[in-house]
Amino acid sequence: MRNLNFGYGISRPRAIDMDNNDLRKSNAIIHEMPELQACIGCGSCTASCTAGGITDFNFRKLHTAVRRGEYRGAYEELNKCMLCGKCRLVCPRGINTRAMVMLIKRKLGDY
Amino acid sequence: MAKRVVIVGGGAAGMQTALELKSRGIEPVIVERDIELGGKARGWHKLFPSFTPAGDIMRPLADRIRAERIRCFYGQEVTAISSDGVMLRSGERMPADAVVIATGFTLFDAHRKQEYGYGLYDNVITSVDLERMMNSGKVLLADGSEPRRIAILHCVGSRDEKVCQKHCSKVCCITGVKQAIELKEMFPTADVFNFYMDIRMFGPGYEELYREAQQRYNVHFVRGRISEAAETINKRIQIKAEDTLTGRPLKMTVDMLVLLVGMSANYENEALASTAGLSLAPNGYFKANDSFLGVVRSEREGIFFAGAATAPKSLADTLAEAALTASMVDEYLKNRYNEK
Numbered sequence: 001m002r003n004l005n006f007g008y009g010i011s012r013p014r015a016i017d018m019d020n021n022d023l024r025k026s027n028a029i030i031h032e033m034p035e036l037q038a039c040i041g042c043g044s045c046t047a048s049c050t051a052g053g054i055t056d057f058n059f060r061k062l063h064t065a066v067r068r069g070e071y072r073g074a075y076e077e078l079n080k081c082m083l084c085g086k087c088r089l090v091c092p093r094g095i096n097t098r099a100m101v102m103l104i105k106r107k108l109g110d111y
Numbered sequence: 112m113a114k115r116v117v118i119v120g121g122g123a124a125g126m127q128t129a130l131e132l133k134s135r136g137i138e139p140v141i142v143e144r145d146i147e148l149g150g151k152a153r154g155w156h157k158l159f160p161s162f163t164p165a166g167d168i169m170r171p172l173a174d175r176i177r178a179e180r181i182r183c184f185y186g187q188e189v190t191a192i193s194s195d196g197v198m199l200r201s202g203e204r205m206p207a208d209a210v211v212i213a214t215g216f217t218l219f220d221a222h223r224k225q226e227y228g229y230g231l232y233d234n235v236i237t238s239v240d241l242e243r244m245m246n247s248g249k250v251l252l253a254d255g256s257e258p259r260r261i262a263i264l265h266c267v268g269s270r271d272e273k274v275c276q277k278h279c280s281k282v283c284c285i286t287g288v289k290q291a292i293e294l295k296e297m298f299p300t301a302d303v304f305n306f307y308m309d310i311r312m313f314g315p316g317y318e319e320l321y322r323e324a325q326q327r328y329n330v331h332f333v334r335g336r337i338s339e340a341a342e343t344i345n346k347r348i349q350i351k352a353e354d355t356l357t358g359r360p361l362k363m364t365v366d367m368l369v370l371l372v373g374m375s376a377n378y379e380n381e382a383l384a385s386t387a388g389l390s391l392a393p394n395g396y397f398k399a400n401d402s403f404l405g406v407v408r409s410e411r412e413g414i415f416f417a418g419a420a421t422a423p424k425s426l427a428d429t430l431a432e433a434a435l436t437a438s439m440v441d442e443y444l445k446n447r448y449n450e451k
Contacts, residue, residue, distance in 0.1 A: 016354055018363030030329060037325040040310070041334055041356045064356045067331075093322070 021069030029066065029107050036063060036100055038093045045087035045097050051080045059087060059097060066104055075108045113138040114444045117197050117205055119189045120213035122150020123426055124418025124433045126172045128211050131437030133179050137444065141176070141183040142197065142205070148173045148183065150215055152426055156245040159282075159289040159425075160316040168426065191386035194413025198386075208447075209440050212397060212409070213417040213433070214383070216374040219268025219276065227267065227370055232342040234258075235368045237267075238286055250297055253346065258301060258366040261294055262350055263287050264337045265307040269373035278394040280373030281423040284311045287371045288324045295328040304331045304365070306352055314425065333361065340368055374423040387414055397421050407436040413447075415440055 030037055043060050051057040057080040066074050078101055087097040114137050118125045121143030129139035141148070155165035176183065184199075191198035196206040221229035221237045228235050233253035236244075244250045252258055265287050269280040284307070291303045305324075310332070312318040324330040335352040343349055348368045354361040376395030384391050389409050392398045399421045400408040407416050417436040418429040 015351075015360040015362050016357065018361060034326045034329065037329055037331070038322055039325075061357050064354065065359075068354060068357065068361065070357070 016065070016068050016070055018068065023069045025071060025107050026067050026069050029104055032107075033096070033100060033103055035093070035095045036067065038095060039063070040093060042092060044090040044092060048086045048090045049081075050084045050086060051082055055080050057081065059101070063100060063104065066108070071108050075105060078105050078108075114208040114448070115140060115206070116209045116211060116440055116444075117142060117207040118211045118213055118417075119192065119197060120150065120215055120418075120420070121145070121148040121183060121185075122213065122215050122418065122429075123152050123169065123172065124215065124420070124429045124436075125150070125211070125213035126176055127430050127433035128213060128417045128436050128440075129181050130172070130175055130179065131434050132440060133181060135437060135441045137437075137441060139181055140205070140207070141181060142187050142189055142199070143183060143185050144188050146185050148176060151218070154243060154246060156242045157289070157293070159285045160314065160320045162289070162293075165426075168430075189383070192383055192414060193387060194411055208444055209413045209415065211415045211417050211436055211440065212383075212387075212420050213436075214377055214380070214420045216396075216419040216423060217377050219274075219280075219372045219375045221267055221370050221372050223274050224267055224271075224370070226339045227264070227337070227368065228340050228342065228348070229370060232340065232348060232368075233346055234342075234348055234366060235340060235370065238263075238283070238290060238369060238371045241290055241369050245293060250294070252366055257298055258294075259298070260302045260363075260365045261298075261304070261367045261369065262337070262348070262363075262365040263291055263303065263305045263369045263371060265305065265310075265371050266336065267370040267372050268375065270308065276373060276375060276394070278423065279311065281311070281313070282425050283371040283373055284309075285314065285317045285320065285425075288312075288317075288321050288330075290369065290371075291330040292320070292324050292328050295324075295330060302331065303328075304333055304363070306333050306335060306337050306350075308334070308336050314427070335361065337368075374419060377420075380420075387411060389414065392422075407432060407439050413443065415443075 045059045046052050081101045085098040116139050118141045121141045132139040152165050152169050158165050188200040189197045190200050198204050268276050294303050312321050335355045337350045337352045341349045347364045349364045351362045390398050397420050399406045415436050417433040
């Protein structure tokens with residue numbers, strides 16, 4: 001019976017499931033740095049991102065997903081960040097995005 | 112003899128115009144369709160962005176109308192307007208030297224957006240229902256319990272061509288932020304999610320309040336319009352949207368769904384405009400003479416506007432505009448009087 005391949009696969013549901021996602025880590029991140037909630041999704045961080053210029057790293061998308069409890073792959077993704085801090089310089093809401101990268105990595109280190 | 116101005120509508124715009132006209136020595140007469148003054152702001156709980164009780168603004172206005180002995184006709188509907196008077200449903204004609212249209216707006220009927228289940232599901236309410244609930248001091252679910260997870264949906268009946276409401280109703284965004292904060296104050300452990308297309312914080316103090324809602328009250332803002340709502344077996348509401356900032360569909364179950372209903376033009380505008388020889392804007396509101404110096408003037412001499420008859424407006428904008436209307440009416444009457 002092992003590895004019978006009928007040519008079909010099972011896709012993971014793409015929807016963000018806010019009923020079953022574990023929001024405790026997300027809440028802990030927001031609790032520690034509430035300013036992350038002030039993001040208005042302008043994309044300045046992503047536009048100015050050094051890593052984003054050469055990889056598909058997208059900090060705006062990533063932290064939004066993390067806030068919704070979508071942690072899968074986030075830590076590895078954040079390894080692309082070089083901590084140059086340009087995103088922090090351009091953020092119109094004054095969010096310390098660089099510190100945010102480190103905070104999320106710290107909180108999701110065991111994920 | 113004092114010139115007489117008939118004001119159609121006894122809401123905030125009509126009352127403020129009447130008081131300003133009176134202070135200029137003009138005799139205002141208010142014709143109100145309802146049985147009392149106050150219009151849509153009556154029964155509202157608190158006002159953005161300062162959380163001022165609506166009664167603190169509206170009650171003194173009505174009190175001053177009484178103190179100034181301004182004549183008000185209640186339960187009277189105006190069926191025709193001209194620069195020298197109005198015709199009432201009763202067939203009576205009310206002569207005037209000028210007329211002010213302060214007929215305001217109609218709340219968008221949330222039943223029309225069937226996909227959100229207003230009127231079908233117990234725990235789907237409108238922003239107006241929520242104000243009434245807050246006014247009564249109790250915001251509870253249909254079964255009497257406290258909500259722990261609440262979704263607020265922006266733009267219900269605004270910017271929506273499917274229900275012929277192409278315009279932005281202007282005040283719902285900030286109302287949504289205000290109500291989210293009020294809900295968080297009432298239920299600090301509850302989670303509040305605002306689903307929006309754009310957040311339009313145009314007024315003084317609005318952006319600051321938005322930020323406070325985000326950062327201090329931890330209100331979750333999700334950019335994406337809820338596409339549908341369905342009731343679960345235990346009377347909760349399951350909603351679907353796209354979280355457009357992550358580019359993924361999102362689903363969740365909430366205890367309560369609040370629909371931020373927009374402002375529609377009055378159904379009667381078309382008939383009234385045709386009797387007065389006025390035209391309407393594409394969204395059904397009365398068309399102002401121009402967008403800058405003639406915002407309260409109509410295309411006809413002697414007919415003026417005040418408040419949300421020409422476009423969705425906040426209470427603050429309406430009160431400010433009504434003072435301008437009175438000044439323009441005064442100027443018009445002086446010019447006409449001197450010419451004679």
